[in-house]
Amino acid sequence: MTSTDFDVVVVGFGPAGAVAACLLGQAGLRTLAIDRVVAVWDKPRAIAIDHEIMRLFQNLGMADKVLPHVAPFTASEHFGADGQLIRRIDMVPPPYPQGYTPSMVFTQPPVEAALRAHAASYPSVEVQLGVEFISLEQATDHVAVTLQAPQADPSIVTAAYVIGCDGASSTVRQHLGIAFEDLVFDEPWMVIDVRVNDAGLAKLPATAAQFCEPARPSTFIVGPGNHRRWEIMLLPGEDPRTMERPKQVWQLLSRWLSPGDGELWRASSYRFHALVASQWRAGRVFLAGDAAHQQPPFIGQGMCQGIRDVGNLSWKLAAVIRGTAFSALLDTYGEERDQHVRTLTARIKAIGHTICERDPVAARRRDADLLAQGGGTARTVTRQEIVPPIAAGLLADTAHPANGTLFPQPWVAGADGPRHLDDVVGTGWRMVLDGRAAGAWPNTAMPIVTIQQPGHSGLVEQDGILAAWFDKYGCVGAIVRPDHYVYGVLPDFMSAPAVLDDLKSRLGGRA
Numbered sequence: 293m294t295s296t297d298f299d300v301v302v303v304g305f306g307p308a309g310a311v312a313a314c315l316l317g318q319a320g321l322r323t324l325a326i327d328r329v330v331a332v333w334d335k336p337r338a339i340a341i342d343h344e345i346m347r348l349f350q351n352l353g354m355a356d357k358v359l360p361h362v363a364p365f366t367a368s369e370h371f372g373a374d375g376q377l378i379r380r381i382d383m384v385p386p387p388y389p390q391g392y393t394p395s396m397v398f399t400q401p402p403v404e405a406a407l408r409a410h411a412a413s414y415p416s417v418e419v420q421l422g423v424e425f426i427s428l429e430q431a432t433d434h435v436a437v438t439l440q441a442p443q444a445d446p447s448i449v450t451a452a453y454v455i456g457c458d459g460a461s462s463t464v465r466q467h468l469g470i471a472f473e474d475l476v477f478d479e480p481w482m483v484i485d486v487r488v489n490d491a492g493l494a495k496l497p498a499t500a501a502q503f504c505e506p507a508r509p510s511t512f513i514v515g516p517g518n519h520r521r522w523e524i525m526l527l528p529g530e531d532p533r534t535m536e537r538p539k540q541v542w543q544l545l546s547r548w549l550s551p552g553d554g555e556l557w558r559a560s561s562y563r564f565h566a567l568v569a570s571q572w573r574a575g576r577v578f579l580a581g582d583a584a585h586q587q588p589p590f591i592g593q594g595m596c597q598g599i600r601d602v603g604n605l606s607w608k609l610a611a612v613i614r615g616t617a618f619s620a621l622l623d624t625y626g627e628e629r630d631q632h633v634r635t636l637t638a639r640i641k642a643i644g645h646t647i648c649e650r651d652p653v654a655a656r657r658r659d660a661d662l663l664a665q666g667g668g669t670a671r672t673v674t675r676q677e678i679v680p681p682i683a684a685g686l687l688a689d690t691a692h693p694a695n696g697t698l699f700p701q702p703w704v705a706g707a708d709g710p711r712h713l714d715d716v717v718g719t720g721w722r723m724v725l726d727g728r729a730a731g732a733w734p735n736t737a738m739p740i741v742t743i744q745q746p747g748h749s750g751l752v753e754q755d756g757i758l759a760a761w762f763d764k765y766g767c768v769g770a771i772v773r774p775d776h777y778v779y780g781v782l783p784d785f786m787s788a789p790a791v792l793d794d795l796k797s798r799l800g801g802r803a
């Protein structure tokens with residue numbers, strides 16, 4: 293390979309790009325992150341994150357910077373055409389599988405600022421703001437990226453790889469000629485954020501709600517502190533720009549609040565789309581975040597999906613750049629993420645279609661069907677069961693329902709009190725064994741983590757999360773990837789060498 297200025301150029305320093313730069317910086321890769329806009333946008337777009345993303349922040353050593361801006365996501369109660377409860381979407385109950393509240397609301401601007409500052413704190417990461425991506429040229433062993441800073445001539449930097457995290461209208465994607473595939477969802481909605489005062493808070497429900505009313509479907513979300521969000525469908529003939537005017541916005545909110553009840557933070561109209569890039573990789577260039585996909589925000593997964601993208605890609609890039617894996621590993625990025633995004637988007641669309649039903653007869657039929665599914669009462673679905681496992685890519689050949697699931701993170705006992713498992717054992721490839729299982733532990737080069745139960749010595753978990761996991765999946769061990777997804781499981785300790793040999797042959801490199 294020719295010597296390049298950087299290992300990776302990250303185009304776009306929004307949430308996906310900032311997390312990519314953090315992960316690449318943590319891996320010690322020479323990274324350039326650029327954004328054409330200097331400041332973080334001071335208005336929230338994403339409002340929900342989940343435990344997988346918080347675990348990733350923990351792995352970056354920045355959970356303490358994010359947690360002050362986070363609160364639990366209250367259950368979302370769905371009300372039907374006649375105002376009756378038809379469904380609840382909640383989170384899985386304690387003990388929490390990833391070590392954090394499974395569904396959370398957060399305030400995006402300070403979290404995004406913290407992510408940017410954290411990325412810039414890595415010695416191998418350079419950040420250039422106010423710099424626009426113009427174009428790129430690919431060679432067999434590098435990419436030359438043309439950038440434009442204000443009042444300067446265009447400059448060219450070279451990198452082994454580029455990640456386009458430049459949002460929905462991605463110039464990188466357009467430059468590569470990659471089209472979006474339309475997954476067929478297109479609804480006009482207004483998103484309204486209000487900082488509600490005490491008088492207003494007293495009038496509002498304590499939990500989130502979906503009003504699945506055919507006259508005008510709408511969503512209410514309880515954000516952190518006094519932040520409350522409404523997402524309200526625009527009706528045929530309503531002009532989005534006119535509806536964004538404060539007078540119209542307060543009219544839309546009049547069912548809940550009046551202007552004296554709070555400060556309008558922002559009101560913007562959006563088309564809720566479902567789109568996925570037809571290709572996630574072109575040569576040495578990858579797409580991630582909104583540049584690769586968009587989905588309706590009904591369970592608050594858009595940004596989470598973008599962060600999952602870069603969480604998936606970063607450790608693979610690090611392994612390939614260091615020579616510990618074949619470059620073919622990078623093909624598993626698109627394979628895994630495309631399947632996951634399509635499956636989750638289909639589930640979000642299905643939820644969206646039930647919410648967006650405008651025909652009163654069909655809406656009443658929907659309500660009856662949903663209640664029938666719950667045996668006559670409103671069923672509770674968890675957000676965690678809606679998010680699917682990985683079902684393609686770098687997974688063990690022997691099919692098993694645990695493969696591709698997110699491995700839990702219990703609290704483990706420590707001398708100074710309980711600690712998250714990852715803080716004790718790290719985040720690389722690992723073989724996690726059930727300390728209750730009989731037999732000789734495998735002898736392997738892969739780090740082994742043996743989880744014991746209270747009353748035994750060693751790494752003792754609290755709450756029995758992993759014991760229950762091993763019991764559920766009928767195995768004595770799991771081979772866990774650096775992004776915490778399960779590569780494969782061990783039905784017994786003797787099966788370990790075969791599973792590891794298979795993995796080694798697939799990773800290749802100098803592993």
Ligand SMILES: Cc1cc2nc3c(=O)[nH]c(=O)nc-3n(C[C@H](O)[C@H](O)[C@H](O)COP(=O)(O)OP(=O)(O)OC[C@H]3O[C@@H](n4cnc5c(N)ncnc54)[C@H](O)[C@@H]3O)c2cc1C
Binds near residue numbers: 581583
């Ligand atoms: C109403 C609404 C509600 C939502 N709610 C949720 C939620 O609750 N939970 C959730 O997870 N997600 C939610 N989302 C989705 C979430 O906001 C997005 O998925 C997320 O912000 C995308 O992050 P990103 O980093 O991929 O792109 P962006 O945030 O769009 O960042 C792209 C960056 O690239 C920069 N850029 C663009 N072009 C160039 C160029 N040529 N050169 C240099 N820089 C460039 C831009 O300036 C920008 O900073 C919601 C979205 C909307 C609209």
